[in-house]
Amino acid sequence: MTQTVATTTPARVAGAPLDRQTKRRIIIASTVGTTIEFYDFYAYATAAVAVFPYLFFPKNQDPTVGLLASFATFGLAFVARPLGSVLFGHFGDRIGRKATLVGSLLTMGIATFLIGLLPTYAQAGVAAPAMLALMRFGQGLGLGGEWSGAALLATETAEKGKRAWAAMWPQLGAPFGFLAANGLFLVLVTILGHKNGETTGDFMTWGWRIPFLLSAVMVLVGLYVRFKLEETPVFAHAVDTGKKVSTPLTEVFKTSWKPLIIGTFVMVACYTLFYLVTTWILSYGIGKRENGGLGIAYIQFLKLQLISIFAFIAGIPLSGWxxxxxxxxxxxxxxxxxxIGFGFTFPIFLAPSTATTNTVLAFLTIGMFIMGLIxxxxxxxxxxxxxxxxxYTGSGIAYNVSSILGAAIAPFVATWLVKHHGVGSVGIYLVTVTIISLLAILAMPETKDHDMTQI
Structure with missing residues (x-):
C-alpha cells in the first residue's frame, strides 16, 4: 500500500505556489464536497423541525414532546460523527486523503438518499422512527470523516502564508449547503403549499422527500470532482520518509492528547452558536405562541434564514484573511x-412580547456573521x-467530539430552557459555553507559522 501511494506523489512540495488549474481543482473539490455533505445534513435539520415530528412519531402526544423526539434523532448523528472520524481518520492517515474523501461522501450520500424513501409512522409504526434513526446515524458517520479530509486537502496544499485563506474554502460549504437545502425547501413549500403543523397536503405527503432524493445527483458531481484529485504533498512526504503509523488512533492519544482536548473545546462554542441560530431558532420561530414560540409562518421564516445566511458567507473569508x-x-x-456579548441580547431580539420579523432577522444576521467569523x-x-x-484522525476527533458537546444537545437544551426559563436563558447558555471555549483558546498555541510537514 505504501508503494501505491508513493507512485502518485506530486512533484510539488508543501507550501510551494500552485498553478491556476491545480488551485481551481482543489478549491472546487474541497468546497463542492463539503457543500454536498452540509446540504444533506441541513436538509435533515430542517425536516427535523417541520416534517419528522408529525410524520415519524405518534400523533397523540404533546407537540413539544414530538419536537424533542425529533431533535433526539437529529442529535444521533453527532454521536456517530466521532466514530466516523476514527474510521475515516484511520484510512485517511494510512492510505491517503483522496480515497478517504470519496468514501465519506458516498456514506453520507447513500444515507441521505434512503431517508427520502422511508415509510412514515402511519405506514410502518415504530419501525419508521427506527429506520430514520439508522439513516441519521449513517449521515453522521459520513460527515465525521468528511470535514477533516476536506480541511486537510486545503491546508496541506496551501501556499506559504495563505493557509487560513485556503482553508476557508471548505468552510464555505457550510453556508452553501444551508442555502441549497433551505432554498429548496422554500421552493417546495411555495409551490406545494404548507402551513405550520399540517400533516396533509402535497408537501407533507411527498414533497419533503425531494431534497433527500436529489442528494444522489449532487453526490455524483462530488465524486467526479474528487476522482480527479492528486494526493496532498504533505501526506506524500510522510509516505516517502516512512513516517506513517499503523494505528493512528492509538498514536494520536499517545502523542497528541493535549491538542485533542484543546481542539475539542475550542470548537464547542462555535457549534453551539450555529445550531442555536439555525435549528433551534427555526423551531422557536415557527412554534405556536400558545406553545411558547413566536408564531411566524414557516415560509416566512425560511426567507429570513436565507437572507441571513449571506452574513455567514461574508464572515468566513474575512476571518480567513x-x-x-x-x-x-x-x-x-x-x-x-x-x-459573549451577543448572548446577552437574546431577550432584546426574541422576547415573545416584543419580537417582530425585523428583530428576528437582525438576530439571525448578527448571529450568522459572528458564526462566519468564528x-x-x-x-x-x-x-x-x-x-x-x-x-486526519486528530482533527476529525476534536471537530466531531465538540459537535456532541456543542451541537447535538444545543437544540434540545434550548427548547427545554425556553419552556421553563424563557428565551433569555438560551443566551446565558451560549455565554457559558463560549467562556469554556475562550479558556481553551487561551491555552492554545499560535499555529500560524506551523510546519505542516512536521511528524
Missing part, C-alpha cells in the same frame, strides 16, 4: 468576546494542531 494576517489565536479570542479559521486551526501522521 484576518487569521493569516494577525494569527489564529488573536482572531478567535476577539470573536469569542463578541459572542468558523472560518477552524479548518486551519484544528489541522495545524497535529503532526501529519495523525492529522
Amino acid at each position: 484576518l487569521a493569516d494576517k494577525f494569527g489564529r489565536r488573536r482572531i478567535l479570542l476577539v470573536v469569542s468576546i463578541i459572542m 468558523f472560518g479559521p477552524m479548518s486551519a486551526v484544528l489541522p495545524e494542531l497535529y503532526p501529519t501522521n495523525v492529522r
